Amino acid sequence: MALAIAASVRSFATPPPAPGLAETSSNPQEQGQNPAEAAPTGPFSNLSRTGFLLGDMFGLRPMLSKAGINFSLTETSEVLGNVTGGARQGFDYDGLTTATLTLDTQRAFDWNGGLFNISALQIHGRNLSADNLDTLQTASGIEADRSTRLWELWFQQKFFSQNQLDVKIGQQSLDQEFIVSQNAGYFVNTMFGWPMVPSADLPGGGPAYPLSDLGIRVRAKPTDSFTVLLGVFNGSPVANNSGDPQQVNPSGTSFPLNGGALVIGEIQYAYPALGSMVYAGESEPLARTYKLGFWFDSESFADYRIDSTGRLLADPASNGIARSHHGDYSLYAVADQMIWRSNDDADRTLNGFVRIMGTPQEDRNLVDLSLNAGLTLHDPLPHRDDDTFGIALGYAKVSSSASALDRDTGHFTDSNYPVRSGETFIEATYQYQLTPWCQIQPDLQYVFNPGGGIPDPRADHKIKDELVIGMRVNISF
């Protein structure tokens, strides 16, 4: 059918600007004077699709944006509880508010490649793992002592035309860049973020949420496929390694530099890389990222079994002062691999991940091996592109030295003192995007041999296996 139609459109082609369009100037400084423009971006408007609950934050966001500043405010709140096992049963609420301010130096000062970042945490609620579970692998990655604290404070500078090198200096939380598995990040358990070995073995659990550490990190991309990360940080995120590290540095502002050095390095291989070619008729490789890394900390580490005179620590004749060792290290590997891609729905993919970390120095480490592995399915239901279903497991092996301490304790106390071995958990989770600013995440975890097999303080047996259920909500303000 012929559909040629002669000039039937409305046209307002008479300069100067047509009245309706000329009413608003194109001068950005005058835009705020047009009341009609505020409506779509205001707080609580268009809640079904806006990316932020507070929209433009009463004009704060656009004002900051002009200066190259981005402000984000997020809340993660959850209720988790164990309905079986544990030292006791019950539910706890805990939450985390994170405020982050970044400044793009190109927009702010016409200085290319610079980024300034500062973030703060407000941690509230209770801690289920400490209250009820007594697990090594704590149930939630946001569990921490109640506090309001500085988290990260750093400046990053990129170099060269394709950003082949960048340097970050300042207070950094290493779980943001090192030992990261992309697919593990969907899960709730702490160990899918910062893993068990450094959490148990590094001073203060290492510079990871909610702690951070002064240092410098260099990232280089010798080729499009390979990235090398190397960082040197203070040996401990706290000045004093005795006691609760979060209480030792309660506001995150002590900036200790008195310890040894923590050196951490990682080499990453990724496919696809920028510029990778895919040829017609050939099967296309699936996306993957492999990482190999190490950390070494030059601080002093206490022996788990032997005292400073060579006696067993469990021996009543021991002086109770553990033998001191210089330094500690660990090696690790991380693999993320796409396993399957739907032909019917291109957003639907199945991905797997494995992360393993170990240390041969069992005398000075509580956990000498940790493993995480799992599967994630994106877009699991029709037209749920932003949802993810996942199932995964975590394993932490108690070192032979710590197990021997338990045996020694049983021997010297003439009791059946439980000997710790390993702790395993499985987790199933579904991340449901209610709106772009709100995600709801029901979660289920089951823990085998909590704490590796530690005694129940209220009974004459080990803590029984735990079923943990709960719900997390993420909100972007």
Add this chain to the structure above:
Amino acid sequence: MALIAATVHAAPRGFLETVHKHITRCSTISENGDLNPYAIIVAPASVGKIHEGDVLIDNFNNMSNLQGTGTTIMRYDPSSKKMSLFAKLPAHSALCPGGVGLTTAMTMLKSGWIIVGSLPSTDGTTRTKSDGCLLVIDPNGQPVAAWTGPNINGPWGNMATIDHGTTATLFVSMSGLDVPGPDVKDARGYPIIVKKATILRIDLDIPAGQPPKIKNQTVIAQGFGQRADRDSFLIGPTGLAMSPDGKTLFASDALENQIVAIDDAPTRTTSAGTGRTITKDGLLRRPLSLGVAPNGHLLTCNGVNGQIVEIDPAAGKQLYAQWIDADQAQSPPGNGDLFGFAMTPDGKGFYYVEDDVNALVEAR
């Protein structure tokens, strides 16, 4: 002989294998925080605030990331490597039904006039979309006209343009007619597909010193599938590119996952339906913007991975694809990141936008 053989052997089969660098030039976020860069064009002439070779980029979302609400056009100057605001359009105007949400449909004429598509929404979905319009902007960033009418309903994909100075022909895909919101679904649970998308040819007269005037408009193709999408706003025919001989218009049919040809596009007076299939499936994964490389091959960005695909239209064959966005934060990598691209003036590369990080990238 050996040298000659080696030289012949080394000759590139296509364009993409000659592209090795991907340089992030700058952020595309406007001063008012507009996000989600869609259209990208290279200025063909120096007029007003624009220098020949400048790159113009529009934003589809406002700072709350609501789709169909972006009102800004940014200007990147390759000589100074600076990005600046070129135009800030009013969010609401009686002249453009429903307001302004700038799409991938944008072109600049040699005379300096910029024509850009608007497909506005008030809630970020097609549920509240309006018919939209084509806005005419002068080379100083001032809007001077809005074209509406029964043939203009959801001007969406990148335009193809034939520009003779005092006359010009635009080709625009229209992907809005009768598209409901994303919650109206079919039996499989996906938003329903409405096969009413068209390609409109608009013939223009451009009087000296005055904005272009529509001389004629003709629907030259129709019946393409279009549907709402929660993340991409809508999916429909998106990319348009004119063959080097100026006779055939190529179009990316995103839902059918194919590239089609509309023969005699500048002169035909009838609709070609959904055209003639050039290539389908293979490396294509929801093809979006379309362009022509210096060797005459077609390039198209994939919507659901970070690849750009090269196609020999004469042979109807896909050569290969290159990953130009390999971000594994999305699955598959680069999913939903790519939209517009434009060849660089020297023909050695192309500019493209990454809408996940709101950046302009130059590949060469």
